[in-house]
């Protein structure tokens with residue numbers, strides 16, 4: 368068995384993988400679509416990809432690729448606390464305040480905007496494919512005084528010096544990762560979880576007044592709790608959106624199928640993206 372993740376080694380995604388998958392091979396991929404394609408091509412059995420951060424919101428490439436390019440069920444969710452650190456090559460540890468550029472994943476940069484604006488004012492930043500990819504770049508270029516924003520494991524893995532710890536702008540910084548597979552599978556690492564969610568993709572009938580209100584009513588009168596609703600562009604024209612809706616319950620035989628049937632009767636398109644256990648893990 369193999370699990371693919373957004374690499375290289377020591378990304379936050381790999382930390383999430385390590386907490387849930389033991390005794391199977393962990394394979395890094397350079398991009399989020401690359402991880403998902405690897406499941407489709409059966410190069411790996413599972414993929415773990417970031418979906419949403421508490422400070423920066425959804426990872427749009429994950430939502431869009433999952434809803435529009437591949438057909439893979441979500442079989443689990445892992446929520447991980449995120450701590451961002453500024454790190455440089457040990458050769459530059461004493462003059463880190465003179466760094467010429469800061470590299471990281473776009474979400475990590477966004478989580479540290481206040482720090483960058485106040486402590487490294489005017490220093491340009493650039494987003495790369497992951498936090499660990501940034502750490503690896505810094506390790507490979509000791510002659511350039513550049514910095515990465517990444518986690519503690521990446522500093523260890525790539526031999527970097529952490530010069531400022533916990534530089535994320537708000538303490539409550541968590542990221543949700545989803546586990547994808549080719550088919551619905553029960554994950555051993557998540558089987559003890561008492562918390563389940565169900566995610567639906569809903570498209571509205573065009574030009575129908577009150578359609579979103581009716582969609583929400585279908586959940587409301589059944590007392591199904593929504594933990595998230597997100598709109599994403601259909602990419603067919605301005606104003607054309609679909610919705611991704613997270614329900615705080617496991618797929619049952621009555622309430623969710625009833626709500627889905629009601630939405631279809633209203634003229635909506637409804638697709639089940641997954642019903643899955645959810646765990647919160649520690650950083651360690």
Ligand SMILES: O=C(O)C(=O)Cc1ccccc1
Nearest residue numbers: 378379380472475497498542
């Ligand atoms: O780049 C990483 O390390 C990732 O796993 C993606 C990510 C980036 C920022 C916060 C959480 C996950």
